[in-house]
Amino acid sequence: MPANPDRPAARLVVLVSGSGTNLQALLDAATDPAYGAEVVAVGADRDNIEGLERAQRAGVETFVRRVKDFDDRAAWDADLAAAVAAHRPDVVVLAGFMKLVGESFLSAFGGRVLNTHPALSPSFPGMRGPADALEYGVKVTGCTLFVVDAGVDTGPIVAQSAVDVEPDDDVESLHERIKSAERTMLVEAVGRMAREGFVVEGRQVRFGTVRHQGRQPLG
Structure with missing residues (x-):
């Protein structure tokens, strides 16, 4: 089905932890305007991973939030939610993201996280x-x-x-x-x-x- 010409492309934020093969599939699909969605940012819980490099090669903004950089898991979860929210996502896709999101994240995006x-x-x-x-x-x-x-x-x-x-x-x-x-x-x-x-x-x-x-x- 073609995209609705009266509706802007849906904004996807994708979170990854590794090689990013699912991310790449979404990036490839989004090159077709009829797909109806675009990846506007990619986040990760680790530095120096292929998933981030895939995003950078595609010209997509990236960010990293490592659990070890925060006092506790709740603080990490709240900061991750804020980082994702800055990109105004319609849908958040956890594509091989190896951390469980928590209360703050689900409060912000509940029902829109896949x-x-x-x-x-x-x-x-x-x-x-x-x-x-x-x-x-x-x-x-x-x-x-x-x-x-x-x-x-x-x-x-x-x-x-x-x-x-x-x-x-x-x-x-x-x-x-x-x-x-x-x-x-x-x-x-x-x-x-x-x-x-x-x-x-x-x-x-x-x-x-x-x-x-x-x-x-x-x-």
Whole structure:
């Protein structure tokens, strides 16, 4: 679907902790004006990572907020929220961001923060999704895009993509296929949210449909 010509591109702030492959997928998609969204800033919790370099090569502003530079986690969370807010995001994407955001952050952006998980939620929460799927012996796993809440991988689900578990899979091979599906899912879902708007109603995330009250004001 083409972008709405009457609506400016949705503003994305992306937070990263590592190589930034999901960030790169969003940067690439945003080069097409019809995508409906642009990455306006990239933040990180570490210096000297490839994710920041990807942003800089694309001409996107970057910032770093390291936990160790603050007295406590709450102070870091509040400062991170302020740094993100300075860029007036419509949506914040945690793209391989390896820190849990807290109360200050969710108070500022609650309902507009997205994260991915390498399993079909609510199955296999936490850091070991692909390994847990293999150990359990499931035949299908995948990835989930969700709206971040105060829990761990518990927020309302935006999109999911299934990935078959092959008989000869190990954790690395399975995880690589999940990450590939994750990038496609993320780009498609964020673009749709940008173009159509969305609303979170309980555990349901609905796209567009202007009859819903409280639709997120993207762009």
